[in-house]
Amino acid sequence: MLARITKIENGYRATFERLLNHPVEEVWSYLTDNEKLPRWFSELRVDELREGGVIKFDMGNGTFEEMEILELKNQAVLEYTWGDDIVRFELSNQPNGCLFVLKEKITKITDHTPRDLAGWHVCLDVIHALLDGRTIDRKEEWKIWYEKYVKEIEKVTQQ
Template sequence: MLAVITQVANGHTVRFERRLKHPVEKVWSMLTENDKLAKWFSELRVDDLREGGIIKFDMQDGTFEEMEILELKEHSVLEYTWGEDQVRFELYPEPKGCRLVLIEKVSKITAHTPRDIAGWDVCLDVIEALLEGRTIESRKDVWKIKYDKYVQAFENLPQA
């Protein structure tokens, strides 16, 4: 299922929601512990896990982009800057695991936006697979299918 894209005052929000059969603590560790984070988003690294702390994005050219942690509530909320945008993970305990919500606040839709959103969608698939002890054979193939759908979804948005 594709993310829900909503127009808001300062751009758009893109909301993903997954129900996982794992406790909040286990999913939280996937988002915040570098050894686990590296398995689903190898370019990200938590440098300082606190509000005002830093997550680094390895640009793969010897440089790093620093992203500030805007909100942190252990086992519940992790929000940080993402370029000009913001990424927010929310975890909600449920009887058979937890609900993971990822919201990206997109200030301006560009040709690159569907690529990023498809990437987040695949990342969530990979998190779920890792938690379940599965692997995704070709992330690139899964991404391509999702990317084509997100290109269409963004093209079909009402023009402001």
């Protein structure tokens, strides 16, 4: 399911939702455990898991971008800076697992925005697949979702 992209004050918000048949604790570990993070986002590492702490993004050239953790509620909320934007993961218990929500506050739509949204979409699908013991072809999936997000961004920016 595509993210909902809405115009908000000072930018846009993309909201991704997944209902997973796995407990919150298990899903949370994919967001915060440095053993599991690289399985779905190889460039990320948690440096300090606390409000005001740091998540590092490996730029691949020997440098790291530090992203500040703005909010942390154990097994419920992880929010951090993402360049000029903000990424927020929310987990909540459901009868058969958990609701997994990713909200990205996007300051400015650029040509790169559909690429990022397709990337987040596939990352969430990868987490879901890993939890289920499956694999997916990231590159092929990304191509499919990228085209869809190009169209979604066009719709939102023409409103």
